[in-house]
Amino acid sequence: GDSVTQMEGPVTLSEEAFLTINCTYTATGYPSLFWYVQYPGEGLQLLLKATKADDKGSNKGFEATYRKETTSFHLEKGSVQVSDSAVYFCALRSSASKIIFGSGTRLSIRP
Amino acid sequence: DAGVIQSPRHEVTEMGQEVTLRCKPISGHDYLFWYRQTMMRGLELLIYFNNNVPIDDSGMPEDRFSAKMPNASFSTLKIQPSEPRDSAVYFCASSLGGRGLVMNTEAFFGQGTRLTVV
Numbered sequence: 001g002d003s004v005t006q007m008e009g010p011v012t013l014s015e016e017a018f019l020t021i022n023c024t025y026t027a028t029g030y031p032s033l034f035w036y037v038q039y040p041g042e043g044l045q046l047l048l049k050a051t052k053a054d055d056k057g058s059n060k061g062f063e064a065t066y067r068k069e070t071t072s073f074h075l076e077k078g079s080v081q082v083s084d085s086a087v088y089f090c091a092l093r094s095s096a097s098k099i100i101f102g103s104g105t106r107l108s109i110r111p
Numbered sequence: 112d113a114g115v116i117q118s119p120r121h122e123v124t125e126m127g128q129e130v131t132l133r134c135k136p137i138s139g140h141d142y143l144f145w146y147r148q149t150m151m152r153g154l155e156l157l158i159y160f161n162n163n164v165p166i167d168d169s170g171m172p173e174d175r176f177s178a179k180m181p182n183a184s185f186s187t188l189k190i191q192p193s194e195p196r197d198s199a200v201y202f203c204a205s206s207l208g209g210r211g212l213v214m215n216t217e218a219f220f221g222q223g224t225r226l227t228v229v
Contacts, residue, residue: 034217043115043202043220044154089154097208098167099144101220103153 002027006090006102013080016108021075023064023090031092033057033066033073038087038104047075047088082109085093113220117203123227129191132224135184136205144218145178145188146202153200160186184199193228200225 002108007022032051036044048057053068060093075091090102116135124130129167136143144159158168171178176193180186190197204218 009174018219029163032216044204045220046217047216093216096167097142097161097203098156098159100156101146103156 002031002094002096002100003099004090004092004100005089005100006105008103008105009087010106010108012108012110015082015110016079017083019075019077019080019107020098021088021090021107022107023073023075023102025071025073025092027071027094029046029095029096033064034091034093035062035064035073035075036089036091036101037098038089040086044089051059080107080109086093115203116178117201117221117224119224120222121225121227123229124184124193126194126228127192129189130193130197130226130227130228132188132201132203132226133222134186134188134203136186137219138184138220139207140205141183141221142206142218143180143207144206146204148200148202148223154201157188159186174183180215190226191225195228198227 005024017088030080034049035047036045039042045082048059050057050066056065081107085108087104087106089104118133122168141162145157147155158178160180178188200223202218202220202223206218207216
């Protein structure tokens with residue numbers, strides 16, 4: 001069945017460092033891919049999405065490119081801030097319409 | 112729109128009691144999802160509905176769990192009887208469908224219900 005695998009956390013970085021959180025997926029057909037962010041005590045919020053191969057999603061300085069050849073959707077940001085500290089989830093939505101999430105990666109940014 | 116609304120935000124109950132969690136999706140959305148979040152298992156999809164009809168309940172852990180969607184603006188997740196291992200944060204989310212076979216729309220999440228069974 002469909003699945004999402006993302007890198008284990010926690011990830012701790014210094015402010016202004018470069019961020020990469022890896023995400024790979026397994027799915028039949030042509031899924032849409034998403035990154036969500038969860039701040040403490042809140043629900044998940046959409047960060048960015050890409051709906052077809054080679055699409056790049058971007059928002060708030062974060063980017064991810066839909067790579068069908070490597071079945072990946074890695075999240076990147078060139079310079080992280082303390083306010084980026086949160087849990088990040090990679091997700092896919094297949095033609096079967098369910099939305100499957102990865103296990104989440106906790107990110108902490110040191111001032 | 113007020114977004115997805117869940118109630119209650121927090122629930123503490125004793126083992127063996129019935130618990131009912133409630134969700135009001137975003138108006139016009141035709142998909143509704145129930146998820147459970149724990150440290151051990153992460154975010155698990157329990158069940159989802161399309162146009163008020165349950166499509167896949169394979170994630171419902173046991174017969175003690177049941178979910179209903181009597182109309183487009185309301186859904187419930189019931190646990191009866193509750194057990195300590197049911198303690199978790201339960202999220203409801205809603206979305207539009209896509210076009211044809213392309214399901215490219217995101218889900219919008221509620222704030223969650225933190226359930227503690229003692």
